[in-house]
Amino acid sequence: MVHAITLDSVSHHFQTATDRIVLFEDVSLDIQAGRSYSIAGPSGAGKSSLLTLVAGLETPKAGRIEFTIDNRIASQTTLRKRSGFIFQQFHLLPELDALSNLALPLRLKGDKNAYDKAHAWLARVGLTARARHKPAQLSGGEQQRVAIARAFIGDPVFVFADEPTGNLDEKTAEHVAELMFDFGRTDQRALVLVTHNRALAAKADHRFRMAAGELERLP
Numbered sequence: 001m002v003h004a005i006t007l008d009s010v011s012h013h014f015q016t017a018t019d020r021i022v023l024f025e026d027v028s029l030d031i032q033a034g035r036s037y038s039i040a041g042p043s044g045a046g047k048s049s050l051l052t053l054v055a056g057l058e059t060p061k062a063g064r065i066e067f068t069i070d071n072r073i074a075s076q077t078t079l080r081k082r083s084g085f086i087f088q089q090f091h092l093l094p095e096l097d098a099l100s101n102l103a104l105p106l107r108l109k110g111d112k113n114a115y116d117k118a119h120a121w122l123a124r125v126g127l128t129a130r131a132r133h134k135p136a137q138l139s140g141g142e143q144q145r146v147a148i149a150r151a152f153i154g155d156p157v158f159v160f161a162d163e164p165t166g167n168l169d170e171k172t173a174e175h176v177a178e179l180m181f182d183f184g185r186t187d188q189r190a191l192v193l194v195t196h197n198r199a200l201a202a203k204a205d206h207r208f209r210m211a212a213g214e215l216e217r218l219p
């Protein structure tokens with residue numbers, strides 16, 4: 001099966017009452033399942049904005065983005081259903097324990113085995129003993145491990161991560177990065193991450209840098 005995201009001469013800007021903030025122009029990028037991608041670059045360069053376009057959360061001001069899932073052209077809605085997301089702020093639901101945070105996306109899809117799968121994923125990220133703890137009772141690294149498990153639990157075709165290690169110390173960040181790449185490394189999935197962390201960016205198969213309105217491919 002082919003899964004891909006293709007950006008063809010994509011440009012994006014924000015219009016405020018007084019200014020037009022041009023982020024980038026004529027960006028082309030090809031994302032294929034079975035590969036990982038990192039986008040680095042200075043603060044404010046437009047990395048997160050590019051990720052929202054790649055993930056189908058926003059539509060670009062100009063240019064074309066095509067999503068292919070199972071060899072077919074897919075809508076933004078289909079793309080979102082087949083994607084997992086990991087953010088800097090872990091975005092776990094504070095009133096639910098770790099197990100229920102993991103089970104929720106599956107329960108919403110009517111999966112009868114949601115809790116069994118949630119248990120299995122908690123074990124994969126080494127948090128079985130924390131199943132009944134709520135996010136506030138977990139460390140930052142533990143919360144991010146739950147968030148990573150939640151991103152992968154639905155067997156997504158694409159996983160998008162925005163500064164996934166931004167709130168973590170170096171050692172914890174390394175562990176979290178290893179988990180992400182372990183789960184991301186399959187022929188049927190692409191991992192796309194935005195990060196300032198050089199070690200994390202270097203792990204990706206394809207490395208890019210966004211600066212001064214251009215996306216540069218790094219050697």
Ligand SMILES: Nc1ncnc2c1ncn2[C@@H]1O[C@H](COP(=O)(O)OP(=O)(O)OP(=O)(O)O)[C@@H](O)[C@H]1O
Nearest residue numbers: 014015016021023042043044045046047048049050
């Ligand atoms: N909704 C918006 N309206 C207006 N300007 C915006 C909006 N969202 C982002 N921007 C501006 O667009 C620019 C790029 O923001 P973006 O978050 O994509 O950068 P980034 O490279 O991810 O930065 P960082 O590394 O600091 O997260 C910034 O100058 C930001 O202030």
